[in-house]
Amino acid sequence: MNNAPTAGRYSLKRYLGGYVLALLLTAIPFGLAATAALPRHSVLIAVGAAALAQVLVHLRCFLHLGLRTTAPERLLAIAFAAVLILIMIGGSLWIMFNLHYRMWV
């Protein structure tokens, strides 16, 4: 029906590259949390950043998302999901840090 390319058309290189990146992005936060090499605050930020990068790696290397290669309505759906996730997570962080500030600082 639609002409979505099948997985066979993608190079093994991209899958393997994605795999290595995903492993790295998993190892880094675990390592940081286990060794406490950085101050607590920086660890939290690093874990968050690694998670975000992980999402992008998955979308790009495994789901083959590309700004030009993917149909616009799919991009729209992903953008919509991103907005909602941003609202939920961003809103939660805003609310909970605001509460933390008022209770403990």
Next chain:
Amino acid sequence: MEMRILGRLTAADALPLYSWVAIGGAVVTILGFLAIIGTITWLGKWRYVWTEWLTSLDHKRIGILYVMLALVMLLRGFVDAIMMRAQQAFALNSGGYLPPEHFDQIFSSHGTIMVFFMAMPFLTGLINIIVPQQIGARDVAFPFMNSVSLWLTAAGAGLVLISLVVGRFSTAGWTGYPPYSGAGYNPGVGVDYWIWAIQVSGIGSTLSGINFIVTILKRRAPGMKLMRMPLFCWTTLASSILMVFAFPALTVTTALLALDRIFDMHFFTNTDGGNLMNYINLFWIWGHPEVYILILPAFGIYSGVVSTFAAKRLFGYKSLVYATMAIALLSFTVWLHHFFTMGASAGVNAFFGVATMVIAVPTGVKVFDWLMTLFRGRITFHPSMLWTLGFIVTFTIGGMTGVLLALPPADYLMHNSTFLVAHFHNMLIPGALFGYLAGYMYWFPKAFGFTLDERWGKRAFWCWISGFYLAFMPLYMLGFMGMARRMERYDVAAWQPPLVIAALGAAVILAGIACLVIQLIASIRTRERRRDLTGDPWDGRTLEWLTASPPAPYNFAVLPQVRDIDALHEMKRRGAVYERPERYEDILLPRNTGAGVLIGGFAFVFGFSAVWHIWWAAAAALLALLAAAAARSFCDRTEFRLSASEIQQIEERRLRQLAGEEAL
């Protein structure tokens, strides 16, 4: 530690011997169950029930089962409600007839049942029956997943029902806030019943949402552009998007609470770095969109009913579509209004207060659109129209009290009072339940081939609406008089008169429920007189009225060509309905399967075992569930072919019937 085969399940803990009322509830539940089993056995209908209904993948049958589940749970939820009303009418300076522990279970189960096991299955059932027909499709996108959703929902409902017989239900309210719902304060099985009932059915709801989105986006008939879809399809799409994005939040939140309770983690404890406010935050990230999941489909039903029974095209179709989508998006931006009193800073509270008031704007747009559709229409006062008119007036009142509550300073006074209880019932009863009942009376002939008695339908409406005002207007007053919600007893004499009026209101609603039961029985008895031979009893305007009543398994022998918003109305104007096609073609239909029932059954065993900490059984059930799902995915013969000649026979019979009807 001693290992026990049955976890913490012992006869002493399990049996409801703590109050006579609880024993009575258990007996009624068991008798009801036996009555259903007994009736089917007595009629010798097990094979029929199993092959035609329980294992069916036909979206119409699955939908009907959903609605039946919803109606049963409505009865159970209402029994809870009238018990609470009776308790509060008497409990001035006395314990009434319910011990506190039992009263707390009742409001918890009432809220849980009404939201998860009455409203959700009701709307899912109506969507299942109607939406594929409205977009000119032959089934939903994933018929087997549809059956899995149904049986997961039923498994969740089963867990709530069995908690009345084996053990107890939660006393932590339908929201299950920690720390009270944590293991420290609530070591029994009640909260676990609540958690697993919600987990199991919540996954079913997520799957339903996915199914409806894909159906609407991929299965529309030729010419059915998005902007030609009936409004019910639009509100279903919006509601399904909310299901897919909001329900995971609930699943995660209750899963974290389960981890706290079982493995002594501390996501939401007071100590060890936990934060109970984060539970409340996460719960309402799901909770507020949930309100719109319940209400939007009803909005779609009202839109269809208004247009059909005013015999007019819907006024402001585009504005209704945009308003629906705006509500869907905005509903994700207001959740903090459920916990203004947490004490966030003025900036946070102001943001969420204003966002809440903004939602009232698209909702107001809709109300004006419905009014303008009615204006100068040729109105037929079918019961569905009465539910709609009652909704427009009553919902507007509830909306205004909502805007009041959206002001943080006002909310500080009203929070957790009966004013809030009045407000959300004022939204949910007219805004959701009346809509489902309107849909039930409107589409009943489509599902079963005969109409419902209109006199009893109208009586039901008048009892419900007057009972509603009697039961809930006093609660607004009581809120101003300082009465908190969830009170088992009180010592303020001035509260009693309004509470007695509220109890009378519940009695009037009971009469309304009796009318609904009588309507159903009387209509079944006189069904031969009320056959719907055309498939179009109300001079409908949308495609579901083009099919036979009840529709053939494939709905449409030939997919319709859509040229207009009111697709069927436009065909009628062109004189292009019920045309004999040049030739018929074979149609592939999903084959029945018991796998859905099996998966639901395993989910039930899993939930029950997890509640009682029977871990070996929980693990076995989970494995069996996964194995059943995997085995099904290897099945290649999931469809069967209905041949063109069989289809021709069915369709010719229908065309003859239509011709005979015209001759009369």
